[in-house]
Amino acid sequence: MRIAVVGCGAMGSVYAGRLASAGHDVLVVDRWAEHMAAIAEHGLLVSGPDRETRVPVRAHTTPPRQPVDLVVLAVKAADVETAALQARPLLAPETVVLTIQNGFGSADVVAAHLGGDRLAVGVASGFGASVKRPGEVHHNAMRALRFGGHGDLDHAEIERVAAAWRQAGFDARAVTDIAAMQWEKLICNVAYSAPCALTGLTVGEVMDHEHIGPVSRAAATEAWDVARARGVAVSVTDPVALVRDFGAQMPAAKPSALLDHEARRVSEIMFINGAVPREAAKIGREAPVNATLTALVRERETTWSET
Numbered sequence: 001m002r003i004a005v006v007g008c009g010a011m012g013s014v015y016a017g018r019l020a021s022a023g024h025d026v027l028v029v030d031r032w033a034e035h036m037a038a039i040a041e042h043g044l045l046v047s048g049p050d051r052e053t054r055v056p057v058r059a060h061t062t063p064p065r066q067p068v069d070l071v072v073l074a075v076k077a078a079d080v081e082t083a084a085l086q087a088r089p090l091l092a093p094e095t096v097v098l099t100i101q102n103g104f105g106s107a108d109v110v111a112a113h114l115g116g117d118r119l120a121v122g123v124a125s126g127f128g129a130s131v132k133r134p135g136e137v138h139h140n141a142m143r144a145l146r147f148g149g150h151g152d153l154d155h156a157e158i159e160r161v162a163a164a165w166r167q168a169g170f171d172a173r174a175v176t177d178i179a180a181m182q183w184e185k186l187i188c189n190v191a192y193s194a195p196c197a198l199t200g201l202t203v204g205e206v207m208d209h210e211h212i213g214p215v216s217r218a219a220a221t222e223a224w225d226v227a228r229a230r231g232v233a234v235s236v237t238d239p240v241a242l243v244r245d246f247g248a249q250m251p252a253a254k255p256s257a258l259l260d261h262e263a264r265r266v267s268e269i270m271f272i273n274g275a276v277p278r279e280a281a282k283i284g285r286e287a288p289v290n291a292t293l294t295a296l297v298r299e300r301e302t303t304w305s306e307t
């Protein structure tokens with residue numbers, strides 16, 4: 001399969017490295033010129049719990065005019081709109097666009113610009129990935145990828161994409177209820193994103209922390225309540241057990257919100273903890289735990305943008 005990964009940061013690099021190692025024809029696009037130059041010169045180095053690979057991939061700072069079978073948008077949520085607009089040279093009528101972000105809202109943004117009929121949504125769970133230095137990425141775990149259609153995309157097409165990823169060693173599956181998967185991932189993310197960003201604790205340190213543990217568990221439970229109240233078919237019966245198990249798989253990982261704060265960058269908090277009060281409001285409810293966590297994170301981020 002001809003695949004372009006737009007946004008070759010922590011996750012985009014893991015996707016690109018493994019897909020290229022499995023023999024797919026992969027090109028990557030990222031605006032970080034030093035990272036692209038390192039990949040062009042030495043290949044992309046991906047280290048994980050099971051193996052380390054260095055693989056040659058074509059690296060670009062802007063998308064080449066070169067239509068592919070699959071475009072993977074692996075940027076952060078706030079960058080999805082620009083990335084979707086810039087991805088146009090990679091598109092042919094039959095190209096599938098797969099957008100993979102934590103939190104809610106990205107697929108609607110992509111659909112508004114590129115249309116919904118060739119659009120798939122991905123949920124990536126349990127990777128704990130970060131860029132170590134230009135050209136080198138590490139991930140702490142590698143649990144699951146779930147893909148679903150956003151609009152009218154035929155399920156067989158999504159299955160074809162999932163099969164290509166399975167061939168690259170991912171636990172990837174095409175599902176019919178991607179919203180339930182998104183909520184289950186959101187429950188995990190809200191437990192860690194704001195609590196870790198605010199305290200500097202890792203995923204493994206939060207859950208049983210004397211002061212932050214109860215806050216993290218309350219954030220997850222609140223998101224679970226909202227999902228069920230909205231009628232989403234989440235399969236989870238114990239949200240605390242879910243997030244505890246999620247964290248136990250990669251105790252040393254730092255959520256990307258914490259990595260963003262360490263770099264004094266605005267995080268995706270509005271799409272993650274901030275999504276819970278927004279979704280709750282749609283059914284006339286409130287989500288005070290996640291609203292408060294979001295406000296605290298936002299306040300810190302405002303301070304940086306003012307300096």
Ligand SMILES: NC(=O)C1=CN([C@@H]2O[C@H](COP(=O)(O)OP(=O)(O)OC[C@H]3O[C@@H](n4cnc5c(N)ncnc54)[C@H](OP(=O)(O)O)[C@@H]3O)[C@@H](O)[C@H]2O)C=CC1
Nearest residue numbers: 007009010011030031075076079083101102124127128129
């Ligand atoms: N890291 C993880 O373990 C996991 C992350 N996720 C989710 O995956 C998504 C991606 O996260 P992650 O990989 O950590 O993010 P990163 O910031 O590591 O990677 C995104 C990359 O895309 C680049 N970029 C942004 N806009 C463009 C553009 N228009 N064109 C080209 N490149 C662009 C960024 O550059 P710049 O730095 O200049 O902005 C950055 O290098 C997020 O939604 C995250 O929540 C999901 C599961 C696990």
Ligand SMILES: CC(C)(CO)C(=O)C(=O)O
Nearest residue numbers: 124125126127128255256
């Ligand atoms: C690391 C974390 C918790 C946040 O970026 C994540 O979403 C994942 O690995 O699935």
